[in-house]
Amino acid sequence: MGNDNHKRLVLPGPVEVRPEILDAQTEWMIGHRSTAFGALFARLQEKLKQAFLTNGRVYVVGASGTGLWEAASRNCIRDGKKALHLVGGAFSDRWAKVSKANGKEIDVVAVDWGRGHAPEMVEEALKKDTYDAVCVVHNETSTGVLNPIHEIAQVVRPYEETLVLVDTVSSFLGAELRPDEWGIDIALTSSQKAFALPPGIAFASVSDRVLKRAQQVTNRGYYFDFIQMEESLKKNHTPSTPPIPLMFAADRQMDDILAEGLGRRWQRHMDMRDMTHTWALDRGFGLYAQDGYRSPTVTAVLNTRDMDVDQMAKFMNDKGFSMDKGYGSIKGKTFRIAHMGDMQPNTLEAILGGLDEFLGM
Ligand SMILES: *Cc1c(COP(=O)(O)O)cnc(C)c1O
Numbered sequence: 001m002g003n004d005n006h007k008r009l010v011l012p013g014p015v016e017v018r019p020e021i022l023d024a025q026t027e028w029m030i031g032h033r034s035t036a037f038g039a040l041f042a043r044l045q046e047k048l049k050q051a052f053l054t055n056g057r058v059y060v061v062g063a064s065g066t067g068l069w070e071a072a073s074r075n076c077i078r079d080g081k082k083a084l085h086l087v088g089g090a091f092s093d094r095w096a097k098v099s100k101a102n103g104k105e106i107d108v109v110a111v112d113w114g115r116g117h118a119p120e121m122v123e124e125a126l127k128k129d130t131y132d133a134v135c136v137v138h139n140e141t142s143t144g145v146l147n148p149i150h151e152i153a154q155v156v157r158p159y160e161e162t163l164v165l166v167d168t169v170s171s172f173l174g175a176e177l178r179p180d181e182w183g184i185d186i187a188l189t190s191s192q193k194a195f196a197l198p199p200g201i202a203f204a205s206v207s208d209r210v211l212k213r214a215q216q217v218t219n220r221g222y223y224f225d226f227i228q229m230e231e232s233l234k235k236n237h238t239p240s241t242p243p244i245p246l247m248f249a250a251d252r253q254m255d256d257i258l259a260e261g262l263g264r265r266w267q268r269h270m271d272m273r274d275m276t277h278t279w280a281l282d283r284g285f286g287l288y289a290q291d292g293y294r295s296p297t298v299t300a301v302l303n304t305r306d307m308d309v310d311q312m313a314k315f316m317n318d319k320g321f322s323m324d325k326g327y328g329s330i331k332g333k334t335f336r337i338a339h340m341g342d343m344q345p346n347t348l349e350a351i352l353g354g355l356d357e358f359l360g361m
Helices: 017-025 037-052 065-076 090-101 119-128 149-156 208-215 226-233 244-260 261-283 307-317 345-359
Strands: 058-063 084-087 105-110 132-137 163-167 188-192 202-206 298-302 334-337
Touching: 017 244, 017 298, 037 058, 037 202, 037 244, 058 065, 065 090, 065 132, 065 163, 065 188, 065 208, 084 090, 084 119, 090 105, 090 132, 090 163, 090 345, 105 119, 105 244, 132 149, 149 163, 163 208, 208 226, 244 261, 261 298, 261 345, 307 345
Parallel strands: 084 105, 084 132, 132 163, 163 188
Antiparallel strands: 058 202, 188 202, 298 334
């Protein structure tokens, strides 16, 4: 790669992308109405369906995850109806804002940062009111909380009008996810987190129920109109010009992911979570996320040692690692160690070893 001043990203997005995946982007360009493109999209679609464990469809858009929040809210919530947003951190809060910014009415079930959403909270809300959708973030990247989306979907499923919309941006391919089996209507993700691709492309598995709903929504907008995407998808096309280089990269990355196997990939992330927990607790740090809800892809370490996170980041930068210093209002009080994407346990060991050196251990 171009510069030898490379710092390995230990951030919870964008994450480190392997050189062979970066290289895959440099294929000669093809037209998006060509047969070559149709073949690429068909091939990628099959692989994505295996990754999402779905028999349905996976839409591919030139956008970051935020675009698909807008798409999901826009296509699934009817005028005069409401969505229920489960909020417990920066990203779940922002999705709720996106729904509102698109003129959607919402109710919120809020929990303190660091806590997860129990299915009972959702059950209670559904008894009191009716909703077109429940919007939940699988892995709240700001706090390191993994929500029990399977159990949450189970309590929503008896309500036929209510779609289950899940943000899997920082968990897709890093934590177990079975949209069809679990009754999840949309699982959306962007590329630059647990998928370990460069930023700029986003993916969503979409159920038939969503397409039926979208037909009843009067103003779906244009760029993210699922009805139009479905029409194009049937021809192995996209409505507008897609990020072709990123699709080459995704196609290549999918081969490696499917070769590793989903089960093994999920396990690797759980192993790295356990390594990080052991390291943090042994050094006298705490864990920010509630017990039982801790993420396999990112750990928010509670900085009970009052370590200077700026100094830590500087020290680690000199060792070749770009570290996180904590998100927003919990910066310094926490710092996050991302163990997502293609990171291997031996790399994590080197990172934790570097942190030990900084701590003088
Ligand atoms: C980063 C992130 C987003 C926003 O995704 P972009 O790709 O930056 O638009 C949404 N949800 C979660 C959980 C995230 O971590």
